[in-house]
Amino acid sequence: MLPDWWQLDVTEPFTLGPRRLPGRIWTASGCFGYGLHAHDFRSPGGEGPYAGIGAVVTKTVTPAPRAGNPMPRLVETACGALNSIGLENVGFDAFLADVLPALEVRGVPNIVSLAATTPEAFGPMVARLHEQARGYAHWHGVELNLSCPNVAEGGHDFGSSAATVARCVASARAALPDRALLAKLTPNVADIAQLAVAAREEGADAVSAINTVVGLDVDLRTGRPFLPRRFGGYSGAAILPIALAKVDQVVRGAAVPVVGVGGVATAADALKFFALGAVAVQVGTAQMRDPFAAAGIARALARGPR
Amino acid sequence: MIGTPISPVSAVGRVTANRYVSSAFLRLDIDLGLPFDFRPGQFAMVNEPGPGGWTFSRPFSVLAAADQTLSLLYRVVGRGTAALAELPAGASLQVLGPLGTPFPAPTAERSAVLLGGGVGLPPVLAWCERWGRKDDIACFGARDGAEVPWELLGPRWHVSVDRPNGLPPGRVAFTGVVTGLARTLPGLPGPGRADILACGPLPLLRAAARLAQERGWGCYLSLEEHMGCGYGVCKGCVVPVVRGGSVRNATCCQEGPVFAAADLPWLGEEDGGRGEDTH
Numbered sequence A: 001m002l003p004d005w006w007q008l009d010v011t012e013p014f015t016l017g018p019r020r021l022p023g024r025i026w027t028a029s030g031c032f033g034y035g036l037h038a039h040d041f042r043s044p045g046g047e048g049p050y051a052g053i054g055a056v057v058t059k060t061v062t063p064a065p066r067a068g069n070p071m072p073r074l075v076e077t078a079c080g081a082l083n084s085i086g087l088e089n090v091g092f093d094a095f096l097a098d099v100l101p102a103l104e105v106r107g108v109p110n111i112v113s114l115a116a117t118t119p120e121a122f123g124p125m126v127a128r129l130h131e132q133a134r135g136y137a138h139w140h141g142v143e144l145n146l147s148c149p150n151v152a153e154g155g156h157d158f159g160s161s162a163a164t165v166a167r168c169v170a171s172a173r174a175a176l177p178d179r180a181l182l183a184k185l186t187p188n189v190a191d192i193a194q195l196a197v198a199a200r201e202e203g204a205d206a207v208s209a210i211n212t213v214v215g216l217d218v219d220l221r222t223g224r225p226f227l228p229r230r231f232g233g234y235s236g237a238a239i240l241p242i243a244l245a246k247v248d249q250v251v252r253g254a255a256v257p258v259v260g261v262g263g264v265a266t267a268a269d270a271l272k273f274f275a276l277g278a279v280a281v282q283v284g285t286a287q288m289r290d291p292f293a294a295a296g297i298a299r300a301l302a303r304g305p306r
Numbered sequence B: 001m002i003g004t005p006i007s008p009v010s011a012v013g014r015v016t017a018n019r020y021v022s023s024a025f026l027r028l029d030i031d032l033g034l035p036f037d038f039r040p041g042q043f044a045m046v047n048e049p050g051p052g053g054w055t056f057s058r059p060f061s062v063l064a065a066a067d068q069t070l071s072l073l074y075r076v077v078g079r080g081t082a083a084l085a086e087l088p089a090g091a092s093l094q095v096l097g098p099l100g101t102p103f104p105a106p107t108a109e110r111s112a113v114l115l116g117g118g119v120g121l122p123p124v125l126a127w128c129e130r131w132g133r134k135d136d137i138a139c140f141g142a143r144d145g146a147e148v149p150w151e152l153l154g155p156r157w158h159v160s161v162d163r164p165n166g167l168p169p170g171r172v173a174f175t176g177v178v179t180g181l182a183r184t185l186p187g188l189p190g191p192g193r194a195d196i197l198a199c200g201p202l203p204l205l206r207a208a209a210r211l212a213q214e215r216g217w218g219c220y221l222s223l224e225e226h227m228g229c230g231y232g233v234c235k236g237c238v239v240p241v242v243r244g245g246s247v248r249n250a251t252c253c254q255e256g257p258v259f260a261a262a263d264l265p266w267l268g269e270e271d272g273g274r275g276e277d278t279h
Helices: A092-106 A119-133 A155-159 A162-173 A192-201 A237-254 A267-276 A285-289 A293-300 B079-085 B118-131 B178-184 B202-215
Strands: A014-016 A019-021 A025-027 A055-057 A074-077 A080-083 A110-114 A139-145 A180-185 A206-209 A213-215 A232-235 A258-261 A280-283 B009-020 B025-031 B043-047 B058-066 B069-075 B092-099 B111-117 B137-142 B157-161 B194-199 B218-222 B238-243 B246-251 B258-260
Touching: A019 A139, A025 A293, A055 A139, A080 A237, A092 A110, A092 A119, A092 A139, A110 A119, A110 A180, A119 A139, A119 A162, A139 A162, A155 A162, A155 A180, A162 A180, A162 A192, A180 A192, A192 A206, A192 A237, A206 A237, A232 A237, A237 A258, A237 A267, A258 A267, A267 A280, A267 A293, A280 A293, A285 A293, B025 B079, B043 B069, B058 B092, B058 B118, B069 B079, B069 B118, B111 B118, B111 B178, B111 B202, B118 B137, B118 B194, B137 B178, B157 B178, B178 B202, B194 B202, B202 B218
Parallel strands: A025 A055, A025 A280, A055 A110, A110 A139, A139 A180, A180 A206, A206 A258, A258 A280, B111 B137, B111 B194, B137 B157, B194 B218
Antiparallel strands: A014 A019, A074 A080, A080 A232, A213 A232, B009 B025, B009 B092, B025 B069, B043 B058, B043 B092, B058 B069, B218 B258, B238 B246
């Protein structure tokens, strides 16, 4: 049963900055690969895992390919998981050559997640992306990964300064005239709204909140952290209240459209973000467990006013 | 790839049987309500339905499939599998599968030497049930006689045990490791005439690769790795593999769990490559 205040249909197109996106339920970066997996998966309902999804935010790509961190990379906790994948990715060249055209051919609505080691590196990446894909119907925008906390040379410090966030957004915005630009914010700061204000002032169309929460778990057999790099990004059901609080702070403190992300596993979870004013919601860790998770939430919230 | 890939299915199934088939192993039968097929070596991810249960589903090798029923074999190793063992008939389970790269299908020129250790039995048993021929050799190793799921093993299976206690009357077993058992068997194929297909703990896989090298056989190993998603998106279960002359990470869930031993450069190392920084 949907509550009376709910008036949206999340599978209807909506406007975000200069772009119309096909829907409001997205998959979060790093949690559904590049959007090329699971196309042949079946379910009793007959609908595929991409049905009704507004955008796949692709796994973050960096200028050069990355092998990622040593194993183990995942630690399951009571109500979530820690990850330390280390931004393993094919690199920007291979992404442009192989992944993005495949997404266009398959008709997967997508937002490209980018990370770089300097703020000014975003501009040239976005310019190349735009040059190649400006004619693509299914490429809708860019999400700047400013907050992946487990990359040694960037880490959460990279996106935890409003001045740095501003430089990243400015660099990307200058090269992205006609697609949505989002900055994904870290929750590991005292004042997330300040980051969102910085992003808005430099022209971001929205912010995604939140990225993973810094966490650690100890292997009692050895007395040492499970993860070789000690810290990981905490995600899953446990961070939903944290994400809701951060989204609320941004919505009320920054006057910028917010895409809610963090701990969403059900339609009810997603509704909580919409209730706070989020314009779209991303499904992360739950998508790893169930490739049909986002599609199921979109279906559940597809009905308009009754 | 063997023939046309089978599209994985995501469904909530109903437990039809869940019982011990030896002192250590349980067989779980799940009616998925729709046809299910797999290739030997593939696995399924299992979890509670709905948002409860584990954050990540757990991978289990497929033991068998008949029409709409999927069968798994498992051992209680932690809280999750302990809870699984308590599930009564009629309980619901979320299943995603079949997933992963299977063992190669048989070829006319080469026979198969199947080596299963402990809970690594399902993929090699499934291979044997589907494709086993007269000349293929099947060996299973367990800790002791009571741990062996005798009812699942046909007369062609040779059995090894670490300790010879717990053997049912009339059953015989070789005392020692499963590769040791294989070496004692008469009529082993010559060089280039067989492939080892193995699944089990890492020492077994290492011993299998050494045996294959000694005999001039091919060798395919099913690796056990903790997994996040099971379908290739999270990159949480990578193993270093040789591809095109260089080493790169491969997902155990999608590019594996079956790999050619020749592609696993770390297999001979003591720590199994886990201490390596893959940067």
